[in-house]
Amino acid sequence: MMPDPARIVGMARRRASVAAAVACLITSTAHAEDNPVVAAIEAAYLTKFAAFIEWPPGAPDALCVLASDAIGRLIEQAESKLPADAGPANVRRLQSESPAAECGVLFISDPDRDAAMPPMAPATLVVTDRAAEGRKGVINFVIRDDRVRFEIDDAEAARRGLTISSKLLSLAVFVKPRA
Amino acid sequence: MIHLRSLASLRRHLPKLALSAAGILLCLGLFIVLQAERTYRQERIGQLTMQAHILAATVTAALAFDDRAAAGEYVAALGADPSLRAAAVYKADGSLFAGYRLSVALPLPPVLIPGVAPVEKERMIVTAPVIQNGALLGTVYVRILAEPLSRRLQRYGAIALLAVMASLVAAVLGIGQAALARANAELQKHAADLAEVNRMLEQQIEERERVEETLRQAQKMEAVGQLTGGIAHDFNNLLQVILGNLDVMRSRLPPEDNGLGLKLEAAQRAGERAAVLTAQLLAFARRQPLDARPIEINRLVTGMSNLLHRSLGEAIEIRTRLAPGLWWVSADANQLENALLNLAVNARDAMPGHGTLTIETRNLRLDDDDPALSDRLQTSECVAIEVHDTGTGMSPEVIEKAFEPFFTTKDIGRGTGLGLSQVYGFVKQSGGHIDIVSAPGAGATIRILLPRIADPTGRATLAGRAEPIPHGQEQELILLVEDDANVRMIGLEMLRSLGYRVIEAADGHEALRLLAAEPQVQLLFSDIGLPGGLSGRQLADRVRALRPDLPILLTTGYAHHAISQAGGLSPGIELLGKPFTHAALAQKIRQMLEPGSL
CATH class of the missing domain: 3.30.565.10 (Histidine kinase-like ATPase, C-terminal domain)
Structure with missing residues (x-):
């Protein structure tokens, strides 16, 4: 018998809730810039998110990176490994002041930045790296059990008109559900 | 007839047909079972493929984001299927990503080369690629144990049983038909035998009827013979009287008879014709006196x-x-x-x-x-x-x-x-x-x-015909024995007219007395049918003992007794049938008194 997919998702969510609770106990300060392995993984994940996200029609499709050059290169490398039609067409490195109107995915790697979010299109998937509460994007990388995982704010995704695949949701360590 | 013959041939071939039908039924049963088995495998493979594809679709994100735990959960969830033996997710490079096994004794292939599905007999294995947006992320591997043979046999048992039963029924029908055909052939043989027996019986009945008919005819002839014989005998005695008297009358007729002689002759001829008729009747009745002798x-x-x-x-x-x-x-x-x-x-x-x-x-x-x-x-x-x-x-x-x-x-x-x-x-x-x-x-x-x-020593003489009437001599004495007075009188007249001396007796005893008293008697002339307990034949025997050389002439109109048989008369005893003529009597007596004279 084939397990009910809904059941799998349910299980994943429960698992995610437990993971979120555990995440609160672990204090990690290591950022992508500190650890090249984590940075490489995050870069690889970043290029794969697009496959599980549905943008509203007419949304921009560039993968914009607001991070160090090292991370930007990693992302460019990861992107180049993907097939042509899998994911955003190009990678753009932004400066903090650069407008982000063209970005389908915006990765902000510096959590300590106090600067406000750059102006962006409404349907932009913001991915943050271990950001503090209140500064998290739709997806936020976290470290769990020495592995790179992520949280998803599905409510924020809804506000931005994005639909996130349940497959991706089921992998998140924490999901903030839609209203 | 053609229809019957084709029917008979069909009946002859029915056992073979029935056995063939049984074989076909068994083959059909086997085919159905094999077909069902194939269908079952195909369906099972189809289900398995579906499961693999669902799993592949589910684990895309887990593979993409390297979440082994999640992938492991998805894979393990398949374990709800009791027939599942193992399931696994392999990365695009073929390395094991996440796996599930029912027991540790069931190993998972450590590396799975995408596109190559291991095929095994007892187990069914299906692999499916994990693709997200056209990119191959890995491969899903699902393995189940095929339904146990016993369970499958149970499932096919009913079909097999039906096929076996049907073929048994066909075989039994065939064998029964064969037995029936044999019994039928046996019956036909019996019928033929019966017909043969019937035919023989009819033949026997026919034969019996034929024999009965012959017997009936013989009995009729016998009855008619007795009747005619009886009548003829009486007629003979009467004719003897008539003819004898006519003889005497003619011999005493004067020369001038005024035509009486001619009339007497006519009467005599008529009487003789009547005598011939009665002789014929007696002959038919087998009662004519026969003088049987060896002849050539x-x-x-x-x-x-x-x-x-x-x-x-x-x-x-x-x-x-x-x-x-x-x-x-x-x-x-x-x-x-x-x-x-x-x-x-x-x-x-x-x-x-x-x-x-x-x-x-x-x-x-x-x-x-x-x-x-x-x-x-x-x-x-x-x-x-x-x-x-x-x-x-x-x-x-x-x-x-x-x-x-x-x-x-x-x-x-x-x-x-x-x-x-x-x-x-x-x-x-x-x-x-x-x-x-x-x-x-x-x-x-x-x-x-x-x-x-047997060939006799002497030659028989054939009776002569038309001889002159020989007369006797005065000294020749003849003893005449006759119970009927009329007949005796005629005999007396005839003998006397022939020149013999005659003494007469009415029965055997008197004859014996006279014979003792008169030793000159040279011939005994006796009727066979005599009263008084002594027949002419017995008298002859007694006389023979007394006078062995005495010639004896017996006469009868009714001689179907032993005398008529061949050799019935001993030598020296002669027989003269009634009615006898003057001439016949004369010749007979002369022949006896003078043997070799005629």
């Missing part, structure tokens, strides 16, 4: 040549085929001549205008021909006398009645109907057999069989 038939037939030519005329050619070395028979020569003459005259009448009469004699051994006839004649050796004619022949109906007295096919006045019956009676009385072979238009053959006797 060839001589007799040769001697009849002139008589036959005279009787049959020029138009009839007479042939004889006389076998040399013919055996001797015992018969009354006169009567045999009479019989042959009768047959010849009959043959002539059957050949109006012209024709050929053949008299054939030959020796015949009956053993080979007719055992039944041989039994009746009490000998196997006999002499056959056959009279063939080329005349009109007889129908079976005529043959059947031919020997009956007064039966004639001739015109009224031409035949008495006594000819053949006389012959018949004579032959039977002589211990022989007579039969007729004839068909209308094919002539007729009348065959007389007479039993053979």
Whole structure:
């Protein structure tokens, strides 16, 4: 018998809730810039998110990176490994002041930045790296059990008109559900 | 008939057909089982493939984001299927990503090369690629244990049972049909046997009817014979009186008789004709006195040549085929001549205008021909006398009645109907057999069989004819014994007219007394039928003891007793049938008193 997919998702969510609770106990300060392995993984994940996200029609499709050059290169490398039609067409490195109107995915790697979010299109998937509460994007990388995982704010995704695949949701360590 | 034959052939081939049907049913059952098994495998593979694809679709994100735990959960969730033995997710590079096993004894392939699905017999394995947005992320591997053989056999058992039952029914039907066919053949054989038995029975019944018919005919002849014999005997005595008196009257007639002599002669002729008729009747009744002696038939037939030519005329050619070395028979020569003459005259009448009469004699051994006839004649050796004619022949109906007295096919006045019956009676009385072979238009053959006797030392003499009447001498004394006074008187008259001296007695005892008293008696002339407990035959025996050399002449009109049998009379005893004529008596007595004189 084939397990009910809904059941799998349910299980994943429960698992995610437990993971979120555990995440609160672990204090990690290591950022992508500190650890090249984590940075490489995050870069690889970043290029794969697009496959599980549905943008509203007419949304921009560039993968914009607001991070160090090292991370930007990693992302460019990861992107180049993907097939042509899998994911955003190009990678753009932004400066903090650069407008982000063209970005389908915006990765902000510096959590300590106090600067406000750059102006962006409404349907932009913001991915943050271990950001503090209140500064998290739709997806936020976290470290769990020495592995790179992520949280998803599905409510924020809804506000931005994005639909996130349940497959991706089921992998998140924490999901903030839609209203 | 064709329909029956095709039916019979179908019945013959039915057992084979039934066995073939049974075989086909079994094959069909096997085919159904195999088909069901194949379908089952296909369906199971289909289900398995679906499961693999669902898993592949589910684990895309886990593979993409390297979440082994999540992938492991998805894979383990498949374990809810009890037939699942193992499931795993492999990365695009073939390395194991996440796996599930029912037990540790079930190993998972450590590396899975995408696109190559391991195939195993008992287990079913399906792999499916994990693709997200066209990129191959990895491969899903699902393995189940095929349904156990026992479970499958259980499932197919019903079908197998049905097939076996059906083939059994067909086989039993076939065997039953074969047994039925065999029984049928047996029955047909029995029916044929029964028909054969029935046919034999019908044959036997037919044979029996034929024998009964013959017996009935013989009994009829016997009854008619007794009747006619009785009448003829009485007539003979009457005729003896009439003829005797006529004889006496004629002998005493004066020379001038005024024509009385002619009238007496006419009366005498009529009386003689009547005597012939009664003789014929007696012959048929087998009661004529027979003077049976050993005879040579060839001589007799040769001697009849002139008589036959005279009787049959020029138009009839007479042939004889006389076998040399013919055996001797015992018969009354006169009567045999009479019989042959009768047959010849009959043959002539059957050949109006012209024709050929053949008299054939030959020796015949009956053993080979007719055992039944041989039994009746009490000998196997006999002499056959056959009279063939080329005349009109007889129908079976005529043959059947031919020997009956007064039966004639001739015109009224031409035949008495006594000819053949006389012959018949004579032959039977002589211990022989007579039969007729004839068909209308094919002539007729009348065959007389007479039993053979041993060759006698002396030659028999054939009765003479037309001799002058020899007279006796005064000194010759004859003892006449006769119970009927009238007949005795005639006898007395006749003997006296012949010149003999006569003394008379009315019975045997008186005769014996007279014989003792009169030693001059030279001849005893006695009737056979005498009253007083002593018959003529017994008297003759007594006299023989007293006077062995005394000639004895017996007379009777009714002599079917032992005397008639061949050799029934001992030497020195002669027989004279009634009514006898003056001349016959004269000749007989002379012959006895002077042996060799005639």
